[in-house]
Amino acid sequence: MKKLSKLLNFNSDDELFNYIISTLKIKGITQWDYFVKWDKVYNNVKPYEVELNILNVLIGKENVHDELSNIILQYPKVVNVIPLLLAIRFNNKSEQKINIVSNLKTFEYDHFDLSIKIPNKEEAENIASFFVGCGLGDLVKDKKIKNLVDYATGVEVGLDSNGRKNRGGHQMEEAVEVYIIEVCQELKLSYLKEANANAIKNAWGIDITLDKSSRRLDYVINNNGKLYFFEVNFYNGGGSKLKSTATEYVNMNQYWNNQNIDFVWVTDGAGWLSATLPLREYFDKAEYLLNLEMLKNGILKRILN
Known part of the structure; x- marks a missing residue:
């Protein structure tokens, strides 16, 4: 059974995955500045x-x-x-x-x-x-x-x-960052946003190897030398992008795990209702798949503790 299932007191991984799907924010996360950046x-x-x-x-x-x-x-x-x-x-x-x-x-x-x-x-x-x-x-x-x-x-x-598509992603990042800031302040941890290898080295003196030179992690939390890498996205609609993202993150999870880094994928949106199979594939091969409801209920603090 996954660490996440135990942390949330689910009886099985199937139960946990069903919970993730059933708590997706299908109404979206649109905020006022989504429409026009005046x-x-x-x-x-x-x-x-x-x-x-x-x-x-x-x-x-x-x-x-x-x-x-x-x-x-x-x-x-x-x-x-x-x-x-x-x-x-x-x-x-x-x-x-x-x-x-x-x-x-x-x-x-x-x-x-x-x-x-x-x-x-x-x-x-x-x-x-x-x-x-x-x-x-x-x-x-x-x-x-x-x-x-x-x-x-x-x-x-x-x-x-034309920038609304990108703003949807930024709004998801902003929503997740609210919880990251809260937890890091409470646990007295530090984090970086849009971090690459140089930023991590400069901030904490930790060397990592990136899978590609252009890679920037949405968020990185340093828990007393233990790194947690976060990728964050939100999908209102379906399409091939969801499957390719899930496949990429399966490989990414393994890549970071080999460097003793925990990978946390935070994703949400109604798009996953039509793409549960690739999401389940990632879920079966990785430890941490989160959505906004889980963050709201305090799962991040439990993971970091």
Whole structure:
């Protein structure tokens, strides 16, 4: 019988596994900041407020191309906001070039450079042509918006929504960390977050060997020289990712155990209801599989004691 079954006074490992499945947080762990990171949105727009307000003069103008060309020559920094208005993120700030197919038969291209610091008249007109060609010209000419600062804020909200998948994982980490902090304070233990081998060596003078150089453990607790490695995740939906994660963690558990390190997998979510077989495979080969309900009921303190 598993250590965990004994700690929780279950009569069998089957009983323990059924308990884990039956106490999954199938309603999710959504918190208020899951929907939009408003601070991030405002911080991304604020540096461009002056340029966006300058471009507001284009709203309702008939000849957007010529008006914008003149504005670019007077205030070149307005070019910096065009990618923002189109929800474009360039990896390289110093190289913001876009190629547009002008002829599908010959595959000729028009080239636009949005990274020019001080454009001349020809470059300004070219950038203005891009602004009009991509649809922003009609947007302002037809008064479909009233303020480009508000529009840019909406664009950033849309871009931020792409981060919700990652935020679900971060919210699980935050939920687990609440219990780790509480237990470590009570037992006077120390822990690290997102730790690699160097961080562990620097903090506690303990050498470990990682299975891959990029590996960062979600949490590491040092219990008087005995290390506990934690991986944390939450799955609202099913899919192949759950099976691959469970398989990976079977190997990871063995790898850490060979270095006298205890591996603790904390996972939760309705996704596991459709993937109980790979979860059971991990459960049968490892000592510690926890969910949030078990943390709430104090299992972490019992494990560390």
